[in-house]
Amino acid sequence: MSGGSSCSQTPSRTIPTTRRVVLGDGVQLPPGDYSTTPGGTLFSTTPGGTRIIYDRKFLIECRNSPVAKTPPQDLPTIPGVTSPASEAPPMEARQNHLQNSPEDKPVCGEESQFEMDI
Amino acid sequence: MNNKFDALKDDDSGDHDQNEENSTQKDGEKEKTERDKSQSSSKRKAVVPGPAEHPLQYNYTFWYSRRTPGRPTSSQSYEQNIKQIGTFASVEQFWRFYSHMVRPGDLTGHSDFHLFKEGIKPMWEDDANKSGGKWIIRLRKGLASRCWENLILAMLGEQFMVGEEICGAVVSVRFQEDIISIWNKTASDQATTARIRDTLRRVLNLPPNTIMEYKTHTDSIKMPGRLGPQRLLFQNLWKTRVNVP
Numbered sequence: 001m002s003g004g005s006s007c008s009q010t011p012s013r014t015i016p017t018t019r020r021v022v023l024g025d026g027v028q029l030p031p032g033d034y035s036t037t038p039g040g041t042l043f044s045t046t047p048g049g050t051r052i053i054y055d056r057k058f059l060i061e062c063r064n065s066p067v068a069k070t071p072p073q074d075l076p077t078i079p080g081v082t083s084p085a086s087e088a089p090p091m092e093a094r095q096n097h098l099q100n101s102p103e104d105k106p107v108c109g110e111e112s113q114f115e116m117d118i
Numbered sequence: 119m120n121n122k123f124d125a126l127k128d129d130d131s132g133d134h135d136q137n138e139e140n141s142t143q144k145d146g147e148k149e150k151t152e153r154d155k156s157q158s159s160s161k162r163k164a165v166v167p168g169p170a171e172h173p174l175q176y177n178y179t180f181w182y183s184r185r186t187p188g189r190p191t192s193s194q195s196y197e198q199n200i201k202q203i204g205t206f207a208s209v210e211q212f213w214r215f216y217s218h219m220v221r222p223g224d225l226t227g228h229s230d231f232h233l234f235k236e237g238i239k240p241m242w243e244d245d246a247n248k249s250g251g252k253w254i255i256r257l258r259k260g261l262a263s264r265c266w267e268n269l270i271l272a273m274l275g276e277q278f279m280v281g282e283e284i285c286g287a288v289v290s291v292r293f294q295e296d297i298i299s300i301w302n303k304t305a306s307d308q309a310t311t312a313r314i315r316d317t318l319r320r321v322l323n324l325p326p327n328t329i330m331e332y333k334t335h336t337d338s339i340k341m342p343g344r345l346g347p348q349r350l351l352f353q354n355l356w357k358t359r360v361n362v363p
Contacts, residue, residue, distance in 0.1 A: 007172060052175040054275035056268065056321070059209055062172060068213030072204055075218055080226060081182055082203065082219055 007058045012050055165236070167208035175276050177236035178286075179205040180215055185228040205236050212274060222289045222296065223263035233270050234286030234301075242335040246285050251305030251334035253314055255298050255322070262289055262296035265322055269298055272321040279317070280310045305334040 062068060077083050167173040180203035203219065206212045222231055232240035241247065257265055266289040278284055278300075285301040302314060311332055318330065 051276050052173060053277070054172070054209065055277070056271045056275065059212075059271050059275055062209040063213045063217070065210050065213075067168065067171065067210040069217065070214055071218040072206075072211070072214045074204055075215070076201060076203060078182060078201060078203070080220065081229075 007054050009050055009052060165205045165207045165211070168210070171208035171210045173208050174206075174212070174274055177205055177207045178212070178233055178274065179203075179236050180219070181230075181232035181234065181240050182219075183230045183232070200240075209274070221263035222266045222291055223260065225291045228292060230288055230290045231266070232286060232288050233273070235284075238285050240286060240288065240301075242339055244285075246303055247301060247335055249305060249335075250285060250301055250303045251311070251332055251337075252288075252299040252301040253311070253318055254331045254333055255318070255324070255328065257296045257298065259294070259296065262291060262298065265289075265298050268321050268323075269300065269318070272317065273300065277317055277321060278314055280313050283307070283310045284314070301335075305332075305336075 075082050165177055181200060182203055183200040185199060204215050206215055219231075222229075225231075234240050235246075238244050238246040242250075255265070266287075269287050269289075272278065273284055273287055280302065283302045283304060285303055287298065287300045290297040290299075300314060300318065302310060304310060315330055315332070318324065319328075324330075
């Protein structure tokens with residue numbers, strides 16, 4: 001999960017009993033990335049059977065597929081939510097949203113996203 | 119818990135303002151009938167992934183709700199105000215909806231997006247939710263769109279690794295703050311709630327001093343809606359001060 005995008009179907013396997021992982025000196029354990037463990041991915045085998053797992057990067061790449069850009073036929077018209085609040089024709093807003101979305105989507109990875117003043 | 123719309127309306131979240139006391143208990147039976155009617159009328163044929171699309175582990179349904187300005191939030195007006203937007207079964211179908219909906223930060227007024235597994239209503243009393251609870255994160259204005267996107271992408275991509283436990287996610291746009299929350303089935307399962315919390319920290323990239331609150335739906339029902347942010351801080355729920363090493 002620490003690099004390329006992934007789209008994986010995890011196979012169903014028995015839970016391994018023991019696994020020895022040798023860590024050299026200075027091995028950096030990844031704090032904050034619980035899905036990655038030294039020597040492999042901790043949860044790659046899920047006890048319940050196959051699960052369909054996608055990481056964020058892969059999901060975002062799928063956004064560019066032609067299907068994903070077509071509005072659903074049964075999309076209800078809710079002004080201000082699925083269509084503009086104003087009188088402008090719905091298609092215009094949809095186009096705008098599509099055009100705007102690539103750049104208004106922040107694609108920052110590691111940098112701190114925000115501060116919170118609670 | 120005889121009024122489910124009350125319960126949902128009063129949910130969490132930013133409901134620390136007016137009108138909370140005006141809700142009246144309605145006749146449960148009557149409401150149930152109305153609810154069933156609205157359910158069946160919105161029934162659609164089964165949603166499946168299209169050819170060459172990437173299937174999701176579960177189907178999900180988008181909902182939208184908004185409090186009518188200036189009116190008491192009776193259960194009836196709440197019922198009228200929650201709408202199903204649609205159900206999807208694949209990654210591509212998700213984007214079809216998401217790309218044609220405004221982002222939460224651009225919503226106006228007192229509104230919520232709910233994204234729940236198909237068949238689970240975004241209500242405390244749903245069978246999947248009644249023993250459950252939710253993690254709540256309050257956000258300064260301006261952060262909701264990005265956090266919501268990261269939250270739902272993690273949910274759809276099965277990043278939480280808690281089996282069947284996740285029910286859905288909510289973003290609540292309020293006057294001075296926005297709130298995101300993720301609901302799970304079993305509030306008493308601490309291993310699960312801890313894993314959800316840790317995954318939230320990771321996928322939302324939360325700063326170390328972020329306060330996260332876990333609230334059981336039973337508590338939400340007992341103490342509906344009138345909890346302002348300050349009062350909530352003193353409530354003894356699982357309040358975690360996050361420390362990143």
